[in-house]
Amino acid sequence: MARASMRAKISALEEAxxxxxxxxxxxxxxxxxxxxxxxxxxxxxxxxxxEELVALLRGRWSDWMTSPASDAPPPLSSSRKSVWT
Structure with missing residues (x-):
């Protein structure tokens, strides 16, 4: 947002x-x-x-909270060991 407003001022800056x-x-x-x-x-x-990771965690949290056995945290996907990789 700030970048766009500064880009609009380039010609004025060049002149100055x-x-x-x-x-x-x-x-x-x-x-x-x-x-x-x-x-x-x-x-x-x-x-x-x-944003991608937050969306993934929100989905897991939502699934976990609506599951009947919500005592344990949701398991990690079998294809990945961590959401951070």
Whole structure:
């Protein structure tokens, strides 16, 4: 969300910084912005993984709570030893 609002201001920023810093500083700024974009992509990927795992755990919790023998925690899937892998 913040990224989208900042992207809309790029032209204003470019105009404000025209003749304000050197080519070397522009080079460094481009490198930093690429890193910010990479970090944002990593965060989105991690968020998606968290959502996937939370949905899996919610399903197990729901199944466990509605089962007649809800004293024991739900068993792990036979295909996976842990929800974290």
């Amino acid at each position: 910084f025209t003749d304000r810093f050197t080519d070397h500083q522009a080079f460094l700024l481009r490198k930093m912005l690429v890193r910010v974009d990479q970090i944002n992509a990593d965060i989105a990927e991690i968020d998606a993984k968290i």
